[in-house]
Amino acid sequence: MVITTVRRFAATIVVSLLATGLVACGGTTKDSTTGSAASPAPAQPAQASADPDAPLKEGLKLAFLPKQINNPYLTILDNAGIEAAKEFKGEAKEVGPSDASASSQISYINTLIQQRQDVILISANDANAVCNPLKQAMAQGIKVVAYDSDAAEECRHLFINQASSEEVGRSQVKMLAEMIDYKGEIAILSATANATNQNTWIEFMKDELAKPEYKDMKLVKVAYGDDDDQKSFQETQGLLQAYPNLKGIISPTTVGISAAARYISGSKYKGEVVLTGLGTPNQMRQYVKDGTVEKFALWNPEDLGYLAAYAGAALASGQITGAEGETFKAGRLGERTIGENGEVILGPPFTFDKSNIDDFDF
Structure with a gap:
C-alpha cells in the first residue's frame, strides 16, 4: 500500500500523531505453519551493557507481525517500518494471520525463530498468549519489540506506544x-x-x-x-x-x-x-x-512503524538494551528516550475535524 506524504503535518504538531482492516502489500509473506505455542524458554543470559556509540548493523533482518494482515492501519504502519529498514540497509517484511484471535500469532513467531530473524516486531492480539514463544525467541538472541498493542513485559525488550x-x-x-x-x-x-x-x-x-x-x-x-x-x-x-x-x-x-x-x-x-x-x-x-x-x-501510523523499526535496529546493534533512561536515534524522528517498563512513546494524539x-x- 502506497502511503503519500502527510501535507503540512510537521507544521501542525510537534510530534507525530490508532487502532485498525486491507490486505498487506506485495512484500508481505505468510507461512502455513500451524504449530502450537513453544515450550517455556530457558532462563535468558545476563543482559549485555549498551554501547550508544555502536553503529547500526547492516543486513539486519526484521519481521513485523501485526494482529492481522488485512488491517489497513497496521498495513500502513508495517509498510513504513519496512521502508525505514532500507535506510539502515536492513531487510524487513510483514507476516501474520488473517484473523485476530488470541493464539493466531503463535505459529508465525515459531517460524520467525526458525528463520533466525534479528528482530521480531509484534502488535499482540493477546499479551500472554504470545509470551512463551517470544521468550523462546529472546533466549535465542532475537530482539523483540512490541508496537501498537503490548505483549507482557517479560516477553519483549521494548514497547513502542503510539501515545500515552x-x-x-x-x-x-x-x-x-x-x-x-x-x-x-x-x-x-x-x-x-x-x-x-x-x-x-x-x-x-x-x-x-x-x-x-x-x-x-x-x-x-x-x-x-x-x-x-x-x-x-x-x-x-x-x-x-x-x-x-x-x-x-x-x-x-x-x-x-x-x-x-x-x-x-x-x-x-x-x-x-x-x-x-x-x-x-x-x-x-x-x-x-x-x-x-x-x-x-x-497519530501518524507511518511514524509509529518507522520508530519501531529504528528501535529494533538499535537493540540488535547493541546501542540499547531496553533499560529505562537509554536513548537512541530514530532517523528523521530524532533522539528517543526509553521510559519506565521499556516503553517508548511516539507522541500525543491529534484531533481531526472538517x-x-x-x-x-x-
Whole structure:
C-alpha cells in the first residue's frame, strides 16, 4: 500500500500523531505453519551493557507481525517500518494471520525463530498468549519489540506506544463529553476482548467517567467488533437498537469507527448519535464531510512503524538494551528516550475535524 506524504503535518504538531482492516502489500509473506505455542524458554543470559556509540548493523533482518494482515492501519504502519529498514540497509517484511484471535500469532513467531530473524516486531492480539514463544525467541538472541498493542513485559525488550495510554483513554471521553454536553448514555465499540491497548484505554475511559463532571453520563455497554468490519457494523446496529436513548459511541479502533460511521450515516441515527474514536483521515473523510462524525483522533501510523523499526535496529546493534533512561536515534524522528517498563512513546494524539482533515492523506 502506497502511503503519500502527510501535507503540512510537521507544521501542525510537534510530534507525530490508532487502532485498525486491507490486505498487506506485495512484500508481505505468510507461512502455513500451524504449530502450537513453544515450550517455556530457558532462563535468558545476563543482559549485555549498551554501547550508544555502536553503529547500526547492516543486513539486519526484521519481521513485523501485526494482529492481522488485512488491517489497513497496521498495513500502513508495517509498510513504513519496512521502508525505514532500507535506510539502515536492513531487510524487513510483514507476516501474520488473517484473523485476530488470541493464539493466531503463535505459529508465525515459531517460524520467525526458525528463520533466525534479528528482530521480531509484534502488535499482540493477546499479551500472554504470545509470551512463551517470544521468550523462546529472546533466549535465542532475537530482539523483540512490541508496537501498537503490548505483549507482557517479560516477553519483549521494548514497547513502542503510539501515545500515552492514559492520555488516549481520557481524551476520548473528554472529546465525546463536549459533544453531548456531558449528558446521556454512551457505549464503547472496541476491537477484540483481549487486545492490550484497547483494554488499557478502556480502563482509563472508565476512570475518567468516574469524575464528578461526568455524573450525568452513563456507560451502558462495551461491545467488541473483533477488528472485523462486518461484525463491527452489526455491533453498532445492535447497540443502537438495544439502547434507544444512546447519545454517543466511542470506537478506539480504526476498523470499528469506520464501520460504525458507515452504519450511522445511512440510518435514522445520523445527527442524533455522536460517534468519535480513533481513525485514519482517509477512512473517515467522507463521514466528517457529510456530518456523521464531527471529530476523531489518531497519530501518524507511518511514524509509529518507522520508530519501531529504528528501535529494533538499535537493540540488535547493541546501542540499547531496553533499560529505562537509554536513548537512541530514530532517523528523521530524532533522539528517543526509553521510559519506565521499556516503553517508548511516539507522541500525543491529534484531533481531526472538517477544518483540517483535507490536510492529511493516510
